[in-house]
Amino acid sequence: MNKHDLVYLTEDASHDAIIDLINAEAFGPGRFTKAAARIREQGPHDRSLSFICADDGETIGSVRMTAVKAGDVDAHLLGPLAVRPSHKNRGIGRELVRIAIEAARRKGSQAVILVGDPPYYMPLGFEKVSYGALTFPGPVDPGRVLVVPMADDVHPRLKGVIAWQDWQPMALAAAAE
Numbered sequence: 001m002n003k004h005d006l007v008y009l010t011e012d013a014s015h016d017a018i019i020d021l022i023n024a025e026a027f028g029p030g031r032f033t034k035a036a037a038r039i040r041e042q043g044p045h046d047r048s049l050s051f052i053c054a055d056d057g058e059t060i061g062s063v064r065m066t067a068v069k070a071g072d073v074d075a076h077l078l079g080p081l082a083v084r085p086s087h088k089n090r091g092i093g094r095e096l097v098r099i100a101i102e103a104a105r106r107k108g109s110q111a112v113i114l115v116g117d118p119p120y121y122m123p124l125g126f127e128k129v130s131y132g133a134l135t136f137p138g139p140v141d142p143g144r145v146l147v148v149p150m151a152d153d154v155h156p157r158l159k160g161v162i163a164w165q166d167w168q169p170m171a172l173a174a175a176a177e
């Protein structure tokens with residue numbers, strides 16, 4: 001595969017079926033029981049911040065973002081992130097994460113949060129959230145709760161419940177005034 005055949009696109013409804021398949025293949029039937037999945041069940045993800053990677057027209061990777069309130073922070077929850085086994089280890093996962101973070105930053109998000117493996121995500125700009133500071137709707141390993149802070153004082157404000165919330169991005173709120 002030539003890297004130049006890969007394109008990264010904003011997700012739309014036409015990608016739903018293949019994204020379901022990619023996530024089922026990557027995470028198996030237990031994927032709906034995870035604490036992060038239970039946040040995602042509270043409301044729709046934000047398609048404008050969710051991206052797919054296509055190779056010659058075939059969708060082979062996906063990242064989704066969901067608007068949340070985390071303690072006092074207007075944030076986005078990143079995930080699921082999955083790349084098809086045929087396309088692993090080619091930098092596609094890293095690029096999907098990078099694109100999603102930059103899109104959230106442009107939208108005025110104060111932080112991107114996820115539950116994931118620190119060795120994969122920390123080189124991409126994620127930092128550990130204070131141990132046990134955020135309460136998820138189910139058990140999580142506190143050592144796997146990570147954040148890219150994108151505003152002042154994010155870490156001390158990440159304290160309390162994390163839940164779905166359709167918050168108004170700062171940029172849009174300012175434009176509406």
Ligand SMILES: CC(C)(COP(=O)(O)OP(=O)(O)OC[C@H]1O[C@@H](n2cnc3c(N)ncnc32)[C@H](O)[C@@H]1OP(=O)(O)O)[C@@H](O)C(=O)NCCC(=O)NCCS
Nearest residue numbers: 026081082083088089090091092093094115116117119120
């Ligand atoms: C994790 C995943 C998205 C990575 O996608 P990818 O396109 O293969 O990743 P990249 O090519 O950007 O990065 C590959 C590198 O990350 C490493 N890596 C992959 N998964 C890792 C993990 N869980 N922890 C640490 N490193 C990991 C690979 O060993 C590789 O290392 P190298 O560059 O030193 O060879 C993909 O393997 C996948 O879909 N896995 C199943 C679902 C999953 O676990 N999602 C993430 C939830 S935390």
